[in-house]
Amino acid sequence: MRNKWWAKLLRIIGIVLMSLTAAFTLMGGAGTSCVALNPTGFGGKFAGIASFQWLWILFVLIGVAAGILGVRAVVLLIKGSKKAYRTAVFALLLGTVINAIHLFASRALRGASMPVDGVLYTNILTLLVFLFFRIPGIWKSVNFEKPAENKQVGRARLLFH
16 A cells, blocks of 8 residues: 555655656766767866777766666656656666766776766665665555556655645
């Protein structure tokens, strides 16, 4: 039964976390494009990655794709779609893997990895929260794949009713 106040609160927390993570992943992927397209144009800070420019272009493409998939997951979570949880976890895994590789490559080639650190940690935190939701007693109440009880799917009323 999904009417418990704590289940609704966890649902809201999950959707808010997924929204923030999707936004950070999307902005991180798009933000990397400046360096990916012109690694030597920032006063030498990124000169170490110039020979790996292709890798940074992949970080942009996959990061933006993971962010868009995350946005899609948020919409599905709000609607209560059967694919919502699976899409969210896939987007979080993709974001975690690509940002972990990005972090290690940045540290190895230029000695620093900010701001990708924050994007990676946000992905990991949200993934852990979503895995926590799969604990059977919690999942029974929070279940994102359960159709909404009310036909007005996606309305704020569902979250606070």
